[in-house]
Amino acid sequence: xxxxxxxxxxxxxxxxxxxxxxxxxxxxxxxxxxxxxxxxxxxxxxxxxxxxxxxxxxxxxxxxxxxxxxxxxxxxxxxxxxxxxxxxxxxxxxxxxxxxxxxxxxxxxxxxxxxxxxxxxxxxxxxxxxxxxxxxxxxxxxxxxxxxxxxxxxxxxxxxxxxxxxxxxxxxxxxxxxxxxxxxxxxxxxxxxxxxxxxxxxxxxxxxxxxxxxxxxxxxxxxxxxxxxxxxxxxxxxxxxxxxxxxxxxxxxxxxxxxxxxxxxxxxxxxxxxxxxxxxxxxxxxxxxxxxxxxxxxxxxxxxxxxxxxxxxxxxxxxxxxxxxxxxxxxxxxxxxxxxxxxxxxxxxxxxxxxxxxxxxxxxxxxxxxxxxxxxxxxxxxxxxxxxxxxxxxxxxxxxxxxxxxxxxxxxxxxxxxxxxxxxxxxxxxxxxxxxxxxxxxxxxxxxxxxxxxxxxxxxxxxxxxxxxxxxxxxxxxxxxxxxxxxx
Ligand SMILES: NC(=O)c1ccc[n+]([C@@H]2O[C@H](COP(=O)([O-])OP(=O)(O)OC[C@H]3O[C@@H](n4cnc5c(N)ncnc54)[C@H](O)[C@@H]3O)[C@@H](O)[C@H]2O)c1
Numbered sequence: 001x002x003x004x005x006x007x008x009x010x011x012x013x014x015x016x017x018x019x020x021x022x023x024x025x026x027x028x029x030x031x032x033x034x035x036x037x038x039x040x041x042x043x044x045x046x047x048x049x050x051x052x053x054x055x056x057x058x059x060x061x062x063x064x065x066x067x068x069x070x071x072x073x074x075x076x077x078x079x080x081x082x083x084x085x086x087x088x089x090x091x092x093x094x095x096x097x098x099x100x101x102x103x104x105x106x107x108x109x110x111x112x113x114x115x116x117x118x119x120x121x122x123x124x125x126x127x128x129x130x131x132x133x134x135x136x137x138x139x140x141x142x143x144x145x146x147x148x149x150x151x152x153x154x155x156x157x158x159x160x161x162x163x164x165x166x167x168x169x170x171x172x173x174x175x176x177x178x179x180x181x182x183x184x185x186x187x188x189x190x191x192x193x194x195x196x197x198x199x200x201x202x203x204x205x206x207x208x209x210x211x212x213x214x215x216x217x218x219x220x221x222x223x224x225x226x227x228x229x230x231x232x233x234x235x236x237x238x239x240x241x242x243x244x245x246x247x248x249x250x251x252x253x254x255x256x257x258x259x260x261x262x263x264x265x266x267x268x269x270x271x272x273x274x275x276x277x278x279x280x281x282x283x284x285x286x287x288x289x290x291x292x293x294x295x296x297x298x299x300x301x302x303x304x305x306x307x308x309x310x311x312x313x314x315x316x317x318x319x320x321x322x323x324x325x326x327x328x329x330x331x332x333x334x335x336x337x338x339x340x341x342x343x344x345x346x347x348x349x350x351x352x353x354x355x356x357x358x359x360x361x362x363x364x365x366x367x368x369x370x371x372x373x374x375x376x377x378x379x380x381x382x383x384x385x386x387x388x389x390x391x392x393x394x395x396x397x398x399x400x401x402x403x404x405x406x407x408x409x410x411x412x413x414x415x416x417x418x419x420x421x422x423x424x425x426x427x428x429x430x431x432x433x434x435x436x437x438x439x440x441x442x443x444x445x446x447x448x449x450x451x452x453x454x455x456x457x458x459x460x461x462x463x464x465x466x467x468x469x470x471x472x473x474x475x476x477x478x479x480x481x482x483x484x485x486x487x488x
Contacts, residue, residue, distance in 0.1 A: 027064060028072040033128065035121035036072065039223040047074040047218050047246030048081045049225050050088035051239040056081055057247060062219045065131035065367040066357050066402045074218035077245040082254050085210050088240035089181045090260050093208035096241045097178040105155025105204050110231045112148030112200075115141060118227055122192065122220075124359060129219050130191055131366045131403075132319050133358045144196025151200040158205070178206030179286075183261035185252050185276070187268040188214035188369055189322045189425075192224060194267045194290070199228070199242065207263075208241040212255050214268075215248045216370060222246070252276075259283055266290070270423070270449060292423040293451030296329040298440035298466070299340055303333075303456035308340070309347050312429075315454070317348065317407035320368050321427030325452040329420060330431045331440040337433045341392060341411060344431075348393045348407055355404060367403040368426060374403045377426035380419065381408060384428075389413045392431070415443045423449055437462055441469050 026043050028036045048055035057076035064071050077085065096104070115122065123138035130137070163172035184198045195211055202209050213221035225244040232239050245251055252272075256264055256279045263286040266276045270292040280287040297315065299308055315327035332340045351364050358366030368374050374397060381395045394406030407427040413420050415432045434440040437457075444453050455466045 035124045038121045045074045048077040049244040050085040076247045085243040085245045089208040089243045092238035092240035097206040101155040105152040109152045112145045127358045140193040143193040147200045151204040155204040179262040182207045183255040183264045184211045185266045191217035191220040210243045218246045293324040294447040294449040295452045296444045297454040299332045300457040301333040301335045302458045308456045316429040317427045380424040
């Protein structure tokens with residue numbers, strides 16, 4: 001029977017002893033970043049919350065990708081800390097699940113309001129720690145706020161069906177009950193929104209959560225959890241229902257194998273997601289996987305190029321290519337190919353001067369997130385050239401502090417070159433000529449990852465052709481979050 005309540009549901013960290021060098025200057029002490037203290041952050045933060053803040057693991061330094069400097073430190077969770085989070089969440093879950101769904105919804109509404117109050121500082125922290133420009137970072141917090149509103153509505157509409165029974169005098173009533181504890185593992189590039197989707201919906205469904213954020217965005221995780229904690233405290237609800245365990249792969253692996261995690265929601269790379277899926281399946285747990293993308297735009301012969309160029313600039317180079325939906329392949333009709341490549345190069349040239357500090361208003365493109373990401377960019381560009389690709393624009397690391405690279409356009413590679421079919425999480429786009437729309441659809445569909453696809457055309461008939469034949473991976477995962485189980 002189908003689930004009726006399908007609500008939504010490279011790293012650069014250095015291990016150092018807790019006692020840090022007294023001469024280290026952390027960005028948090030710079031008055032320019034006073035918003036960090038508004039969020040309750042300190043120089044040394046505790047990265048584990050299970051109703052109480054206490055951590056015994058390694059100390060992670062959180063870097064600003066815009067300048068490579070340390071913002072502050074976070075003490076991660078040890079294996080024992082993870083265990084404490086999982087058991088505290090499990091225990092606290094019962095009381096939470098007992099609350100009527102609309103009462104849970106009201107708590108989530110209050111979380112939305114608390115986020116509204118912290119919109120600016122939290123947005124600035126996302127920008128500082130992850131590296132995306134401020135409007136995008138603010139947008140990410142707004143997404144969480146709106147999901148809280150959605151969750152509030154859902155809390156009054158959690159469905160269940162009454163079925164006719166073939167047995168006289170009997171009635172079949174379907175009711176969806178909470179699952180228990182949900183494990184949430186998140187990627188660095190959406191450090192707020194992905195947690196927000198998972199957490200808000202899990203909460204109204206009556207589930208507790210244990211969150212393992214990316215180890216390169218631990219400050220965002222601590223700040224968000226403090227906001228959630230403040231609301232839970234005000235409502236006398238055990239904080240452990242929203243537990244946090246900052247850590248790396250080791251903590252992630254523990255969570256994935258943990259039978260108490262009835263659902264594991266994983267957002268991250270395809271390679272890691274594949275392992276996570278297998279591990280959760282081994283124990284017949286549920287999983288929800290939001291993985292990598294290799295997204296194409298088809299530019300058909302009748303495309304409106306003005307519209308395309310402004311869209312492509314953001315789609316290919318925005319967020320420095322660090323969105324799962326970043327466009328990595330342009331499939332361009334042969335009649336427009338040269339014109340599109342030339343105009344795109346001009347458009348890229350127009351934004352180069354606006355690459356910089358993501359917190360500044362004039363900036364359009366920020367840095368890559370880590371030195372490892374810069375390395376991956378460099379290797380991919382070199383490999384593309386080795387395979388016969390031509391760099392039409394960019395291709396170089398920008399010599400300045402921080403982890404900046406040039407947005408890059410590459411031509412001359414075959415549509416099925418392995419490098420074209422691989423997601424490199426950086427602003428590199430491959431231009432590929434197509435003879436007709438049908439070939440464009442075929443090329444679009446030939447990568448494993450999919451995720452998002454676009455067509456630029458003025459022809460309504462072609463739009464519907466694409467609707468029918470294109471493998472479009474709309475992000476349905478978010479609304480298919482399986483947070484409940486069925487009980488009669
Ligand atoms: N589809 C989506 O909605 C979506 C959204 C954002 C990012 N992404 C994808 O995420 C990737 C970028 O993020 P990333 O670099 O943080 O991804 P990643 O796979 O390196 O890490 C994601 C998370 O998994 C954890 N992890 C690593 N190894 C693990 C293991 N063996 N078991 C359990 N957890 C483990 C990490 O610590 C991190 O918290 C890109 O591929 C991007 O396309 C997808």
